[in-house]
Amino acid sequence: MKRWKTRPSYASYVFILGFVLFGLAAYADKPVAGEYPKEFRVGYQKSSTLMLLKTRGVLEKRLGPLGIEVKWSEFTFGPPMLEALNAGSIDYATTGETPPVFAQAARNAQLVYAGQEPSSPHSEALLVPANSAIHSLAELKGKKVAVAKGANAHYLLISALVNVGLSLKDIQPVYLQPADAYAAFERGAVDAWAIWDFYRAAAETRLNARLLADATGLADNFENYTSRREFAGQYPKLLAIVLDEIAQTEAWVAANPEQAAAVVAPQLGLEPAIVALAIKRRHYGAGPVTPEFLDSQQKIADTLYSIGLIPQKIHVREAVLPPPLAQAIGY
Secondary structure, three states: OOOOOOOOOHHHHHHHHHHHHHHHHHHHOOOOOOOOOOEEEEEEOOOOHHHHHHHHOHHHHHHHHHOOEEEEEEOOOHHHHHHHHHHOOOOEEEEOOOHHHHHHHOOOOOEEEEEEEEEOHHHEEEEEOOOOOOOOHHHHOOOEEEEOOOOHHHHHHHHHHHHOOOOHHHOEEEEOOHHHHHHHHHOOOOOEEEEEOOHHHHHHHHOOOEEEEEOOOOOOOEEEEEEEHHHHHHOHHHHHHHHHHHHHHHHHHHHOHHHHHHHHHHHHOOOHHHHHHHHHHOOOOOEOOOHHHHHHHHHHHHHHHHOOOOOOOOOHHHHOOOHHHHHHHOO
């Protein structure tokens, strides 16, 4: 039987090529085996953007199609969160600027930086009661000052004292977790309180606390995102996705502070107006770590070492990912 041979038309070639490219694009969007973990364990505190991601469920929507289950763990403040990160109990954390320095100085430190926020010095402060006789930083000498040990406000307190020729030895530090410090401040058990938002906004609004000084000129107050070195090495694409989702959420927050406050206020047990006050004081724009951020972290590390709060001198840039992984995350 005679077989007729026909040459496909140009239109047929275009159709076939288009079909192949469509198939490759669809395949590229699918996760490759081992490219992503089955679960992503996130540590957060109620002062962070991650709380808003959790409340709105946006991370689950973004990671669910990749086969990743998000598991959340709440912490009262940064240091215990980074202890959990170092122990392998969580994969990702967000804290203020000082906790990672303490964590990097710990034995067998696993921490690496995965992103940062812009400097927000107005978001943390030293407060005193409305009727306090203290009107300057120098007048803190001999006074009881509440602060969370190892937190970002701890460095603020140190820097504020140094600025007026004092040190921690010249005051009576009262190391309390934020909720306990709020109660101590309210009943007059301490003379001052070094703290960050949303606690700052709550004390100013509910207790009529008076601002002694915010962090302007004393501390940069960079919020940052960290992970474990092994986890970051295995899943850099995941960390890039998460940082992108944080940035998108923050763009919404910056444009809609009142609406964002209404979303998270019930989680905090605060009035939306208090939450909005704190949101408007903060600068948003999550992104890769910058030299400015790393220089600021190194200054904190050198200060803490010089006064004996960390046992060894550390080099902050050793907690930065090597170039190939950093580029994969978006550095």
